[in-house]
Amino acid sequence: MENPSNASGQATSSSNVPDKLLKPYDPVAEEAGIYKKWEDSGYFTPENMIKDGLTKPDAEAFTIVLPPPNVTGVLHMGHAMMITVEDILIRYKRMRGFRTLWLPGTDHAAIATQSKVEKEIQKSEGKSRHDLGREELLKRVRAFAQDSHDTIVNQMKVMGASCDWTREAFTLDETRTRAVRTVFKKMYDDGLIYRGHKIVNWDPKGQTTISDDEIVYEPRKATMYTFKYSKDFPIAISTTRPETKVGDVAVAVHPDDARYTEYIGKEYDAVFCGVPIHIKVIADQAVEKDFGTGALGVTPAHSITDWDIADRHNLPRPQVINEYAKMTVGDERLMGKKVLEAREIIVNWLKEEGLVEKEEVLDQNVATAERTGGIIEPLPKLQWFIDVNKPFTLEHSTIDTIASGSETTLKAIMRATVGTGQISILPDYFTKTYFHWIDNLRDWCISRQIWYGHRIPVWYRVKSDDHATEEIYTGVEDPGEGWTQDEDTLDTWFSSGLWTFSTLGWPEQTDDLKIYHPTSVIETGPDILFFWVARMILMTGYALGDIPFKTIYLHGLVRDGQGKKMSKSLGNAMDPLDIASKYGADAGRMALISGTTPGTDSKISEDKIKGYKHFANKIWNITRFVLSNSDQASAESTLTATDQVLLDAWHDVAKKIATDLDAFRLHLAAEDIYQYIWTTFADKILEESKPLLASDDSAVKQSRQKLLMTLLAETVTVLHPFMPFVTEALWELLPNPSLRSGSSAPSLLMIQQWPTT
RNA sequence: GCGCGAUUAGCUCAGUUGGUAGAGCGGCGCUUUUACACAGCGAAGGUCGGGGGUUCAAGUCCCUCAUCGCGCACCA
Numbered sequence: 001m002e003n004p005s006n007a008s009g010q011a012t013s014s015s016n017v018p019d020k021l022l023k024p025y026d027p028v029a030e031e032a033g034i035y036k037k038w039e040d041s042g043y044f045t046p047e048n049m050i051k052d053g054l055t056k057p058d059a060e061a062f063t064i065v066l067p068p069p070n071v072t073g074v075l076h077m078g079h080a081m082m083i084t085v086e087d088i089l090i091r092y093k094r095m096r097g098f099r100t101l102w103l104p105g106t107d108h109a110a111i112a113t114q115s116k117v118e119k120e121i122q123k124s125e126g127k128s129r130h131d132l133g134r135e136e137l138l139k140r141v142r143a144f145a146q147d148s149h150d151t152i153v154n155q156m157k158v159m160g161a162s163c164d165w166t167r168e169a170f171t172l173d174e175t176r177t178r179a180v181r182t183v184f185k186k187m188y189d190d191g192l193i194y195r196g197h198k199i200v201n202w203d204p205k206g207q208t209t210i211s212d213d214e215i216v217y218e219p220r221k222a223t224m225y226t227f228k229y230s231k232d233f234p235i236a237i238s239t240t241r242p243e244t245k246v247g248d249v250a251v252a253v254h255p256d257d258a259r260y261t262e263y264i265g266k267e268y269d270a271v272f273c274g275v276p277i278h279i280k281v282i283a284d285q286a287v288e289k290d291f292g293t294g295a296l297g298v299t300p301a302h303s304i305t306d307w308d309i310a311d312r313h314n315l316p317r318p319q320v321i322n323e324y325a326k327m328t329v330g331d332e333r334l335m336g337k338k339v340l341e342a343r344e345i346i347v348n349w350l351k352e353e354g355l356v357e358k359e360e361v362l363d364q365n366v367a368t369a370e371r372t373g374g375i376i377e378p379l380p381k382l383q384w385f386i387d388v389n390k391p392f393t394l395e396h397s398t399i400d401t402i403a404s405g406s407e408t409t410l411k412a413i414m415r416a417t418v419g420t421g422q423i424s425i426l427p428d429y430f431t432k433t434y435f436h437w438i439d440n441l442r443d444w445c446i447s448r449q450i451w452y453g454h455r456i457p458v459w460y461r462v463k464s465d466d467h468a469t470e471e472i473y474t475g476v477e478d479p480g481e482g483w484t485q486d487e488d489t490l491d492t493w494f495s496s497g498l499w500t501f502s503t504l505g506w507p508e509q510t511d512d513l514k515i516y517h518p519t520s521v522i523e524t525g526p527d528i529l530f531f532w533v534a535r536m537i538l539m540t541g542y543a544l545g546d547i548p549f550k551t552i553y554l555h556g557l558v559r560d561g562q563g564k565k566m567s568k569s570l571g572n573a574m575d576p577l578d579i580a581s582k583y584g585a586d587a588g589r590m591a592l593i594s595g596t597t598p599g600t601d602s603k604i605s606e607d608k609i610k611g612y613k614h615f616a617n618k619i620w621n622i623t624r625f626v627l628s629n630s631d632q633a634s635a636e637s638t639l640t641a642t643d644q645v646l647l648d649a650w651h652d653v654a655k656k657i658a659t660d661l662d663a664f665r666l667h668l669a670a671e672d673i674y675q676y677i678w679t680t681f682a683d684k685i686l687e688e689s690k691p692l693l694a695s696d697d698s699a700v701k702q703s704r705q706k707l708l709m710t711l712l713a714e715t716v717t718v719l720h721p722f723m724p725f726v727t728e729a730l731w732e733l734l735p736n737p738s739l740r741s742g743s744s745a746p747s748l749l750m751i752q753q754w755p756t757t
Numbered sequence: 758g759c760g761c762g763a764u765u766a767g768c769u770c771a772g773u774u775g776g777u778a779g780a781g782c783g784g785c786g787c788u789u790u791u792a793c794a795c796a797g798c799g800a801a802g803g804u805c806g807g808g809g810g811u812u813c814a815a816g817u818c819c820c821u822c823a824u825c826g827c828g829c830a831c832c833a
Contacts, residue, residue: 024795217832224833238833252833287833296833303833364832429761433828436760440829526827595770595781600762601826603769607782614795625792665773671780686792 017628018733025620027584027613030729035157038728043751044164046099054751055099062098063519064090065500066163067532068171070109071145072116075155077558077566077592077604078525080576083161084589085555085666086523090162091721092661095754101516102162103503105169106149110453110492111371113148115206117141117452134451141452158580159589160724162750167512169503171495172454179502180495181457181476183543188458188474190392192410192542193446195458197382199300199307200445201367204325205374208449209383211491212442213530215376217365226293226358227350229279230270234263236357238292240364241302242350243342246275246329247320250298252309255283257294273349274331275320282313301380317380325377339377384447384456384488386410388538397545404545413541414438414534423537425552426664427599430526437530446491453489460484497535500548521664522549526599529554553664556601558592579609586723587612593670593722615674616726619716622682623730626712629693630705637702646685650676650711654718654756661721673719681711709734714755724750 042048049055064086069079086102094100117140118129129137149170156163169176187193200209222240229237235251253260263281270277286309287296300310300317310317320329327334327342333349334342350356367376388410397404399413400420408416415438417423418431425431447456457476461483463469473479495502500519504512518540522533533552540548559565560572579588583606590612596602639647653676660669685708692704713734720727731749 021792024793222832226833240832288831291831292833294833298833305831305833362832366832427762430828433761436829529828597771600770605769605782608769610795611781614793617795618793621793621796623792628792660773663773667771668773671771675780682792683797687797690791 017624021620021624021627021733025617025726025729027586027616027725028581031158031160031580031585031725034725034728035160037748038162038750039157039165041748041751043094043748044102044162045166046101046164049094049751050099055094055097059097059099061516061520062090062093062100063516064102064521064523065503065519066102066104067522067524067528068105068107068169068496068499069152070112071106071148071152072109072112073148074151075576077574077576078555079155080159080579080588081555081558081592081596081602082523082525083156083159084592085553086521087159087161087589087724088593088666088670088721089521089523089661089664091724091750092754094162094750095717095720095752096658097753099515101164101167103167103169103516104153104156104161104163104165105171105499105503106145106152107496108145108170108172108453108492110489111206111208111210111448111450112492113145114141114450114452115371117144120144129451137451155576159576159585162724167503169499171492171499171502175505176495176498176502177454178476179498179506180454180490182507183498183539184457184490184494185474185476187386187542192387192390192392193384194387195382195384197380198385198443198445199302199304199378199380200383201369202323202377202379202381203369203372203374204323204377205372206369206450207323209381209445209447210369210371210376211445211493214370215367216370218368220364220366221361222364222366224292224360224362225347225350225356226360227355228357229268229272229277229297229355231353231355233268233270233279235260235281235295236293237295237297238358239297240362241339241343242346243327243334243339244299244302244320245297245346246272246277246327246334247299247301247318248272248277248279248297249300249310249315249318250280250282250313252282252284252287252296252298253294254287254289255285257287257289260295273346274333275329280313280315282309282315284309284312302378304378307378307380319380321377321379323377323379325375383445384458386444386446388441388443394542394545399541399545399547402545410538410542411438411441414537417537417541417547423547423550423552426554427597430529430552430554430599434529434534437534444491446494447486447488448491449487450489453492454495456486456488456490458486460486493531493535496532497539498543500536501540501544506543517544518547519549521551521553523553523555525557526554527557551664554599556596556599559601559603560605574604583609583613584616584725586616586725590615590670590674590722593666594674595671596667598664612723615678616723618678618682619719619726619730622677622686623712623716623733625686626708627733627735629689630708634702634706637706638699639707640700640703643703643707647707647710650680650714651756653680654714654754657718658754658756670722673715673722677715677719681715685711717749717752717755720749720752 046055050057067082069075090100090102121127121140184193201215203210224238224240225242226236226238237251239245264283265281267280286305298306298309300306300315301319302321320327321339322328325339327337333345368374369376391407391409393405394402394408395405399416400422401416402408418434425434457474459473459479461471463471473483501513501517504510504517506513524533536548540546566573576588587609591604591609653672657669657672689704689708692700695701716727716730728749
């Protein structure tokens with residue numbers, strides 16, 4: 001090979017230094033090709049690793065199921081964080097000899113996806129879902145989901161995700177549908193799923209129910225009016241929602257409140273803005289003496305606490321507001337009016353009648369729907385629920401403190417698994433948050449009035465003999481002719497809750513299930529600890545009597561350089577693809593993981609990413625130096641005492657990195673390998689080597705050459721989980737690149753063994 | 758109201774069981790020395806939010822206050 005003459009004179013060339021090493025590292029030129037080599041090798045699939053003798057057949061399994069990204073668009077930096085953390089763990093464990101499976105998939109995200117597509121259709125065609133009809137809308141949503149899926153998979157590959165694409169799953173595909181229906185039927189038969197007429201969170205904007213967890217509270221100013229229903233009514237009450245008061249059936253006071261004892265049990269009639277109401281004074285512990293007048297107007301149909309009070313006192317529950325947040329009672333003044341208009345009308349009426357005693361403005365949290373922003377209207381509706389407190393028999397259990405065949409509840413399962421430490425949460429202070437949530441957990445409303453999702457596997461028909469009785473069927477298979485399926489779909493978290501085992505083929509008793517379940521780690525953001533993580537624990541405990549995973553690793557939110565939350569509307573969102581094309585996926589990964597601890601929000605800036613691009617180039621140049629100066633390096637050379645000390649010191653570093661990775665301290669591991677390579681290997685060892693390599697003492701020289709080659713191969717190996725692309729590219733350029741003997745497998749760094757044990 | 762977290766160098770953050778404060782970026786000075794200027798060398802910069810306590814020793818443990826953020830509840 002000819003010595004390339006370089007104008008900047010930056011390189012000495014040597015016969016074993018490949019041309020491309022003479023130029024700065026170009027991530028964009030390398031990364032796509034490298035991913036293809038990995039993928040073509042088939043080694044993302046653990047069975048192929050075993051087949052080729054790279055993993056022992058009896059090796060312990062290490063499993064992560066990918067938290068399925070919603071098919072609502074593109075991946076953002078939060079996803080990038082998730083993929084980076086998981087890929088580091090997976091690559092590390094693969095190199096440590098585990099039977100390593102990273103199972104990918106996507107989530108149909110029911111309401112999120114449908115509302116996004118609906119919005120787009122409304123915008124481009126001016127049509128609503130009702131104009132299109134159920135089938136046509138679903139067709140559009142599916143097409144959108146497919147597009148979105150393809151984008152996501154591409155983004156993941158660009159980031160270097162080493163997941164087993166042959167096992168890819170979708171929360172709405174056939175296998176997952178079978179899992180959903182199987183669990184539904186089992187829960188229905190156990191009496192844990194029931195259909196009930198209860199007060200639910202109704203989103204008038206999205207025209208659907210939502211769960212408690214899908215509510216976000218927004219602080220607003222509200223006027224609280226203190227008034228009496230009529231002139232001769234003895235007790236004043238307070239409310240910020242006078243329009244609901246036409247639905248009042250009682251006034252509740254605290255049993256110990258001396259001011260009102262004389263009225264308890266008495267009943268009154270009044271005509272409230274044209275609506276006749278009948279009010280009974282009752283005593284209930286739920287009333288706070290010190291709030292307002294200490295008397296609470298009970299509106300059972302439109303307030304969750306009032307519904308419960310009505311339950312306790314056997315009160316009627318007249319509905320006065322409908323699904324469109326409009327009044328359903330009264331004369332022409334109220335009937336059909338929106339709640340806000342009705343409020344004004346009633347306030348004016350109260351004032352005219354001289355019933356208002358006090359008006360004050362206060363701060364209030366208004367419940368809004370996370371997805372649509374609509375103000376939640378509590379309404380009584382016939383919906384499907386999961387009973388979290390009802391005892392049932394758990395036939396088979398490996399959950400600590402819950403024996404097979406014993407009676408338990410879903411709440412108890414969620415408590416036991418985490419309480420005993422069988423599942424641990426990182427950082428552990430979230431354990432407290434988790435228990436707090438369980439304490440406040442009520443029955444889970446699982447039916448949604450949208451079309452995209454798992455349709456509730458319940459069918460109805462009217463009995464032919466009496467033409468009156470309704471028959472109900474629930475099951476995995478469609479019962480066929482004459483039956484009508486429930487119109488509603490399931491909350492998207494129902495199917496996500498099954499994810500760790502539905503992806504492994506359940507309800508079939510597959511080998512995958514035996515080998516890879518329970519999974520090792522679930523890695524996700526704390527924002528879906530309740531939505532998803534807790535539901536997985538619930539569902540797995542119920543369906544399998546087992547835990548879904550051993551460790552919950554919660555990463556923090558990724559914010560921009562100024563600490564602002566990234567969002568499209570703020571224009572500060574970063575696209576993982578842009579970062580990869582500008583700095584390389586490796587740089588993006590290192591920037592995401594360095595200086596971040598689980599549970600803590602992190603900030604990422606282009607400067608930070610740029611720093612790690614420089615790091616990739618640094619290793620590139622280290623390799624150039626080592627290769628051009630150690631061409632006579634031989635494995636047979638003996639290390640001098642000095643060099644042995646240096647090698648041992650590196651092995652100590654490598655061991656610490658392994659310890660940190662085992663304990664999920666990824667940020668420490670990343671910083672240690674970075675520090676070692678740059679400040680120790682490059683700045684010290686390489687510099688000190690220059691005179692030694694020029695030495696006449698061949699023992700010293702050969703020892704040093706061997707040391708450099710060894711350190712290069714091993715540091716590149718240890719860095720691989722963090723920066724898989726540049727390390728793989730360099731591995732290819734090393735002369736004798738195999739740390740794993742006796743295998744005919746292609747010499748990919750990805751499948752090498754970790755250098756220390 | 759209950760609970761949780763954060764507060765460390767100009768900026769962004771590490772700091773695993775208590776043992777003389779670290780990194781990256783930025784800034785400053787010097788160096789184009791044959792791996793790399795996407796670099797090297799050097800220096801600067803912190804009473805670890807305030808106060809109190811435990812200890813031979815506290816960024817690290819305890820109490821308290823302040824500010825910021827988060828979760829849950831309440832919201833008549």
